[in-house]
Amino acid sequence: MAVYTHVSAETLSTFLARYDVGDLVSAKGIAEGVENSNYLVDTTRDRFILTLYEKRVAAGDLPYFMALLDHLAAKGLPVPPAIPDRTGTAIQQLEGRAACLIRFLTGVSVSHPTPEQARAAGAAMAQMHVALEDFTGDRPNSMGIAEWRPLLDRCGTSLDTIQPGLFARLDAALADVESAWPRHLPTGAIHADLFPDNVLMLGDRVTGLIDFYFAATDILAYDLAIMHSAWAFDGAGAPADAEIGKALYEGYESVRPLSTDERAALALLARGACIRFLLSRAWDWLNTPADALVTRKDPLAYLRRLEWYEQTA
Known part of the structure; x- marks a missing residue:
């Protein structure tokens, strides 16, 4: 994860209004990784990941990724599918980038696994x-x-x-x-x-x-x-x-x-x-x-x- 594209609080609040997820409380850019722009988003209802897809991820590939995640989620695997907005749309546009609001999963990544x-x-x-x-x-x-x-x-x-x-x-x-x-x-x-x-x-x-x-x-x-x-x-x-x-x-x-x-x-x-x-x-x-x-x-x-x-x- 990383941040290449910056999203203002005002723009993010307007974006979240498309969803039934509550109002924006805070958002923080995530610096780890190198592929997309990612924000940890807290609302009055829950916590989410906002991902804006940068040039290495082609927008045309997103339906494949979303279908794969939906397939795994339906089989009970712990994966984070994208959340659809009130119209049922999962893949959005934000700041000129394809974007998805993604379910936040609990847990931590271990730097020194046993x-x-x-x-x-x-x-x-x-x-x-x-x-x-x-x-x-x-x-x-x-x-x-x-x-x-x-x-x-x-x-x-x-x-x-x-x-x-x-x-x-x-x-x-x-x-x-x-x-x-x-x-x-x-x-x-x-x-x-x-x-x-x-x-x-x-x-x-x-x-x-x-x-x-x-x-x-x-x-x-x-x-x-x-x-x-x-x-x-x-x-x-x-x-x-x-x-x-x-x-x-x-x-x-x-x-x-x-x-x-x-x-x-x-x-x-x-x-x-x-x-x-x-x-x-x-x-x-x-x-x-x-x-x-x-x-x-x-x-x-x-x-x-x-x-x-x-x-x-």
Whole structure:
């Protein structure tokens, strides 16, 4: 989450009048994340998240995201569907952006997950995958493997201002991953960004899965590999307690056991995940507006993860 587009209190009050949610009490921009503009909104009746969708989220993709969230909510999963206004409209326009008012979920995202929390989160991902088996929506992965080389080329040798030789290093690593990418594994709707800050917890219990704006049709085990690359390391990219990654996989397989081929591909899929997030972080590092209320994330933390997967495969 982040804030690129500023919304005045007067404008927000007028916006909320479309809904049966009470009157505005307070609103605070949320700086974490890098994708959309987000506000924590309190009214006289409840608490909500207001999201304005920035350029990386195409307005044409929003019906897919909303349908996916509605599908998961109907299956009883703890996700935050958009709230319709009095006319039944969920996707709005605000300050020239597509916008949604979203249900607020209780819980906190953990910065240093325990093995038990990782086990619960892994099981929650598997429950999501199972619940989506009959979801009929389809969306190509806008940050899937076909997009990594074009993004690498757009970053170009500017990557070397982050670390000398980074462009050549990623060029070679990507070539290795592209040549071995397992295209025969089971696919379906995936979250594609289930970092610890996108999982809300109370103790060891998952209370929310949030930020589905990279959701797409892709390899299910790739979703798990993304999650491992996010949960099994600290913020600087150093390996965390080995029990965390192990518990994550155990939690997932307690709900949806992996095939032999899926299990064998996890390290390669994780290398791909590292390249994907290193490139998107690098692009944001090089291009984030100086006045944006946003916390930039260190691209090199994913280079360290990539090196770990290369060395342990």
